[in-house]
Amino acid sequence: MSVSNNKAPVSIFDSQDSNELKERQRLEELKRQAKVQQVKLDKRLNKQKILMGAFLGQVLATDGESEQMIREYFAIHFPDFLTRKSDKELFKSMIESLGGDMGLGEEKDPSAVNIKESDREFENKQQTQSYGNAEHDIRDLLSDDNTYSTDVSDPNYRG
Numbered sequence: 174m175s176v177s178n179n180k181a182p183v184s185i186f187d188s189q190d191s192n193e194l195k196e197r198q199r200l201e202e203l204k205r206q207a208k209v210q211q212v213k214l215d216k217r218l219n220k221q222k223i224l225m226g227a228f229l230g231q232v233l234a235t236d237g238e239s240e241q242m243i244r245e246y247f248a249i250h251f252p253d254f255l256t257r258k259s260d261k262e263l264f265k266s267m268i269e270s271l272g273g274d275m276g277l278g279e280e281k282d283p284s285a286v287n288i289k290e291s292d293r294e295f296e297n298k299q300q301t302q303s304y305g306n307a308e309h310d311i312r313d314l315l316s317d318d319n320t321y322s323t324d325v326s327d328p329n330y331r332g
Contacts, residue, residue, distance in 0.1 A: 233271070248273030 232243055248271035255261045258277070265275045 233267075244271050247271065252276055 229243075229247070232240055233247060248268055251264065252261065252268055252273060252275045255264065255275075261275045261277055265277060268275050
């Protein structure tokens with residue numbers, strides 16, 4: 174009696190399929206690792222934002238000459254940073270307690286708005302002149318290679 178071989182013949186296509194499967198598995202593993210690293214980075218950036226916000230909150234609550242300068246700067250410029258109405262409403266009482274205006278009750282008359290904007294630009298120019306050195310120091314800190322970018326136009330910014 175003859176012994177029959179039940180194994181299918183091995184071809185070069187079988188080994189090619191096996192290599193493609195291994196490559197796909199490796200690619201999927203690399204994608205998974207990249208996703209894990211991105212999640213870790215996102216968590217780290219969020220923690221930095223929370224801690225910086227807590228620090229700023231503590232500075233705003235402290236009385237002092239240098240803290241007063243920060244409070245005034247914050248009250249003037251933070252409302253412009255916020256874009257969503259819900260975010261502006263969230264910070265409205267804080268900004269108003271610091272002497273700022275969130276601009277939620279804007280006038281409907283365009284001429285009144287233009288006057289208000291020109292007054293604000295004049296105030297901003299005066300504030301910029303008095304805060305010039307402080308802004309220069311902040312830019313030096315932010316330009317340090319060891320810090321993270323906060324420039325919204327930076328493609329690596331995840332704010």
